[in-house]
Amino acid sequence: MMDRAAARDAATAVPGVPRDAEGPVFREPWEAQAFAMALxxxxxxxxxxxxxxxxxxxxIKRAQAAGDPDTGETYYRHxxxxxxxxxxxxxxxxxxTLxxxxxxxxxxxxxxxxxxxIELKPEDFAR
Structure with missing residues (x-):
């Protein structure tokens, strides 16, 4: 579970984080996981x-220069x-490694x- 105080601090410190009154909001589970990794x-x-x-x-500037319409849906991709x-x-x-x-x-x-x-197995790395 994500530390709510840390999430609130991050949402305040980093402009543009999608949030509501309680803190950051996520459309997909991977968005919350990426946010948590950064925390x-x-x-x-x-x-x-x-x-x-x-x-x-x-x-975000690089993505915009490459044609990202910056409508908010790609925020967590950035x-x-x-x-x-x-x-x-x-x-x-x-x-x-990445x-x-x-x-x-x-x-x-x-x-x-x-x-x-999805479960990673050793054979997934053999490619």
């Missing part, structure tokens, strides 16, 4: 909220892209029946 990495000192906000603003880029820059992981896991998740999703949980 944990911030709490561990990987980045400050001002650093995150500046980096996220750059990510959040996730920023998370991936920032943790690679900070040395938490590498871009190669790509390896993304490819493994794609493979696992392809073999998983609709509505079933």
């Amino acid at each position: 944990v990495l911030h709490a561990r000192g990987v980045f400050t909220w001002p650093e995150w906000a500046a980096s996220l603003a750059q990510e 959040w996730l892209a920023n998370l991936e880029r920032l943790i690679a820059v900070k040395g938490v992981t590498t871009a190669d 790509h390896r896991y993304r490819d493994a998740w794609d493979h696992a999703a392809d073999r998983t029946p609709h509505g079933q949980p």
Whole structure:
């Protein structure tokens, strides 16, 4: 479960976070998971909220320059892209490792029946 106080602090510190009176709101579970990962990495000192906000603003500008209509529906896609880029820059992981896991998740999703949980298996990394 997400720490409500930390989520509220993040939603206040980072402009543009979709929220209601109680804090951040999410359209899909993966959005909440990406948000929570950023909370944990911030709490561990990987980045400050001002650093995150500046980096996220750059990510959104890049997406807009590439044609993103910026209607709000893609906000957490930018959040996730920023998370991936920032943790690679900070040395938490590498871009190669991120790509390896993304490819493994794609493979696992392809073999998983609709509505079933996706589970990574060693063979998903063999591709």
